[in-house]
Amino acid sequence: MKRATIYSIAEELGVHPSTVSRAFSRPELVKASVRERIMATADRLGYAPNRTARGLATGRTGLIGLLVPDITNPFFPPLVRAIERAARDREAGVLLVDADARGAAEPGLIRQLRSEVDGLVVASPRAPSAKLKDAVSGMPTVVLNRTVRGLPSVVCDNGTALREAAEQLRRDGHRRFALLRGPASSWAARRRAQAVHQWAASADGVEVVELGPFEAQFEDARSAGPDIVASGATAVLAFDDLMACGVVAGLAEQGVAVPDDVSVLGCDDVLLARTMTPALSTVTAPLQELGEHAVAMLVAVASGERVRDERVEGVLTLRGTTAPVKGAAASG
Amino acid sequence: MKRATIYSIAEELGVHPSTVSRAFSRPELVKASVRERIMATADRLGYAPNRTARGLATGRTGLIGLLVPDITNPFFPPLVRAIERAARDREAGVLLVDADARGAAEPGLIRQLRSEVDGLVVASPRAPSAKLKDAVSGMPTVVLNRTVRGLPSVVCDNGTALREAAEQLRRDGHRRFALLRGPASSWAARRRAQAVHQWAASADGVEVVELGPFEAQFEDARSAGPDIVASGATAVLAFDDLMACGVVAGLAEQGVAVPDDVSVLGCDDVLLARTMTPALSTVTAPLQELGEHAVAMLVAVASGERVRDERVEGVLTLRGTTAPVKGAAASG
DNA sequence: CTGAAAGCGCTAACAC
DNA sequence: GTGTTAGCGCTTTCAG
Numbered sequence: 001m002k003r004a005t006i007y008s009i010a011e012e013l014g015v016h017p018s019t020v021s022r023a024f025s026r027p028e029l030v031k032a033s034v035r036e037r038i039m040a041t042a043d044r045l046g047y048a049p050n051r052t053a054r055g056l057a058t059g060r061t062g063l064i065g066l067l068v069p070d071i072t073n074p075f076f077p078p079l080v081r082a083i084e085r086a087a088r089d090r091e092a093g094v095l096l097v098d099a100d101a102r103g104a105a106e107p108g109l110i111r112q113l114r115s116e117v118d119g120l121v122v123a124s125p126r127a128p129s130a131k132l133k134d135a136v137s138g139m140p141t142v143v144l145n146r147t148v149r150g151l152p153s154v155v156c157d158n159g160t161a162l163r164e165a166a167e168q169l170r171r172d173g174h175r176r177f178a179l180l181r182g183p184a185s186s187w188a189a190r191r192r193a194q195a196v197h198q199w200a201a202s203a204d205g206v207e208v209v210e211l212g213p214f215e216a217q218f219e220d221a222r223s224a225g226p227d228i229v230a231s232g233a234t235a236v237l238a239f240d241d242l243m244a245c246g247v248v249a250g251l252a253e254q255g256v257a258v259p260d261d262v263s264v265l266g267c268d269d270v271l272l273a274r275t276m277t278p279a280l281s282t283v284t285a286p287l288q289e290l291g292e293h294a295v296a297m298l299v300a301v302a303s304g305e306r307v308r309d310e311r312v313e314g315v316l317t318l319r320g321t322t323a324p325v326k327g328a329a330a331s332g
Numbered sequence: 333m334k335r336a337t338i339y340s341i342a343e344e345l346g347v348h349p350s351t352v353s354r355a356f357s358r359p360e361l362v363k364a365s366v367r368e369r370i371m372a373t374a375d376r377l378g379y380a381p382n383r384t385a386r387g388l389a390t391g392r393t394g395l396i397g398l399l400v401p402d403i404t405n406p407f408f409p410p411l412v413r414a415i416e417r418a419a420r421d422r423e424a425g426v427l428l429v430d431a432d433a434r435g436a437a438e439p440g441l442i443r444q445l446r447s448e449v450d451g452l453v454v455a456s457p458r459a460p461s462a463k464l465k466d467a468v469s470g471m472p473t474v475v476l477n478r479t480v481r482g483l484p485s486v487v488c489d490n491g492t493a494l495r496e497a498a499e500q501l502r503r504d505g506h507r508r509f510a511l512l513r514g515p516a517s518s519w520a521a522r523r524r525a526q527a528v529h530q531w532a533a534s535a536d537g538v539e540v541v542e543l544g545p546f547e548a549q550f551e552d553a554r555s556a557g558p559d560i561v562a563s564g565a566t567a568v569l570a571f572d573d574l575m576a577c578g579v580v581a582g583l584a585e586q587g588v589a590v591p592d593d594v595s596v597l598g599c600d601d602v603l604l605a606r607t608m609t610p611a612l613s614t615v616t617a618p619l620q621e622l623g624e625h626a627v628a629m630l631v632a633v634a635s636g637e638r639v640r641d642e643r644v645e646g647v648l649t650l651r652g653t654t655a656p657v658k659g660a661a662a663s664g
Numbered sequence: 665c666t667g668a669a670a671g672c673g674c675t676a677a678c679a680c
Numbered sequence: 681g682t683g684t685t686a687g688c689g690c691t692t693t694c695a696g
Contacts, residue, residue, distance in 0.1 A: 016683045052387040053673030056688045071409045081430045096428040098413045245607045275577045348667045385689030388672045
């Protein structure tokens with residue numbers, strides 16, 4: 001038994017197929033009584049509009065393409081969920097593509113995606129702006145957590161929270177900070193480092209020594225343990241939670257206790273942050289909002305509206321890996 | 333400037349559009365010389381077949397639907413990646429739907445997905461078989477990590493590795509085991525519990541006390557700390573890594589050290605397992621294979637072949653949370 | 665091997 | 681409000 005079409009239901013009811021079509025796509029154009037009969041037999045027959053046919057007629061697919069650089073990075077799953085949810089709320093589907101952490105492949109993947117979707121949400125922290133722009137050209141696109149001249153973006157600003165954290169640590173007696181930088185080509189890594197340096201420049205008597213850049217991996221951060229100890233820092237600001245977690249492990253191997261000897265701050269508040277012991281102090285990104293904004297903006301862009309870049313704020317979440325410097329009374 | 337079509341390129345070359353169509357869909361039917369000219373101007377014009385149009389004509393979408401119960405569960409991202417990759421290798425796209433941990437919503441989501449894809453890969457550990465079967469009926473489907481009568485499935489069998497782990501612990505002097513059961517409705521939870529009980533029944537002088545069922549969450553497992561202590565177990569077998577991680581935290585709160593006082597085993601080998609300190613002993617699932625099998629099977633099913641259920645084996649990965657019973661020499 | 669023609673299921677003018 | 685009529689871009693008989 002084949003799937004029902006507007007024709008089959010039109011025939012049953014003695015109306016014209018286009019009336020059935022309207023009942024679904026522009027219900028307000030159809031007299032209520034007719035519309036109801038249509039709907040009734042439609043779901044008796046299990047009819048649902050054929051998206052492909054609709055797509056061919058309208059030129060839209062009802063799909064948004066989502067590119068993530070590495071879905072196994074715990075930052076992304078909640079974001080993917082938020083986007084998928086937001087898309088579903090708008091009756092759109094999400095075509096997911098994972099770049100498998102191979103940044104260089106991203107533009108190519110985008111090009112493949114393009115032809116199958118109405119718009120793109122792209123999290124591509126590493127691809128050069130020019131290539132990225134070229135790959136998405138002509139397709140409604142929103143970029144996530146980075147800015148690209150000429151492309152709408154929604155970013156999470158962690159700078160404020162990061163500075164707040166640093167300031168808090170300073171009040172707690174910390175004077176020497178280690179900054180573990182994320183990947184050299186990562187936009188977010190640049191921004192976070194900037195925020196910290198900027199804070200340091202205006203803060204009294206603090207020093208920050210920058211380590212890295214590192215790949216944002218547990219192992220890399222872990223093996224930085226000795227360097228951190230050597231730096232003499234009492235507080236370390238890691239690029240992200242995974243690195244922070246590695247730092248804690250690496251310090252433990254050096255016999256230094258967190259937070260008793262050294263404080264550690266992460267960023268992103270991924271699942272990991274809550275499951276480690278002690279729980280990680282970090283900056284929490286409002287991913288739900290971020291995803292919602294991204295999809296909303298994409299819809300706006302796709303319908304030709306002008307949009308303004310969106311920014312959400314990370315909020316500081318102090319947990320168990322930060323503490324006052326040992327033996328030091330808090331000082332302002 | 334609009335996208336090129338078979339017409340635009342046919343016109344340029346003075347051939348019929350259907351020849352162009354053939355050049356792409358059934359190249360062997362077109363004379364080589366003609367085909368080459370077609371291909372040449374095709375990519376000069378940046379032509380790519382319109383998937384929507386092709387879909388309408390063929391009745392296929394080139395998409396596979398992937399339902400996951402909770403993408404923020406760290407078990408799924410690597411699996412999603414594997415499936416997406418396997419799909420891409422076959423020129424198919426993945427339409428992702430996340431059930432947001434609301435098991436009851438799964439059948440409904442599946443029904444929505446159905447109409448937009450050529451086939452379904454469904455990870456739905458909790459939905460009742462009947463509802464699941466009903467929701468996918470008539471659509472090529474492969475279910476992941478559970479079996480449903482009449483539906484092809486690919487599962488990861490952890491039973492062997494789990495028994496092996498238990499046996500190893502027994503040799504290390506453990507006699508009293510706590511089994512933390514996963515969600516009551518979860519197929520995997522049932523299987524894992526079975527495997528352990530079955531082993532226990534045939535092992536000499538061991539006792540397993542079952543705790544739970546628990547939701548597979550960190551917090552739930554953590555709060556089971558006192559019960560575990562009360563059970564007198566020296567080894568705990570947790571449903572999954574997240575719970576195992578919670579157990580370690582919960583035990584720490586009770587002043588019991590892992591692995592010195594109590595050994596803990598997880599299951600799945602998610603990222604978390606490698607980042608905790610000490611690193612978690614667990615059962616590693618070959619997700620790459622699992623994903624590859626799933627889409628290969630789906631393709632087979634979709635083209636009408638009969639397929640046999642596929643099974644991959646989890647392998648035991650002993651790390652830092654398991655150790656011989658304190659003060660006890662290993663015993664056979 | 666290639667051209668011709670029909671049709672996939674729906675939408676979108678345009679009439680009535 | 682609803683029927684009419686063309687397509688959307690491709691595949692797929694069927695002829696030749």
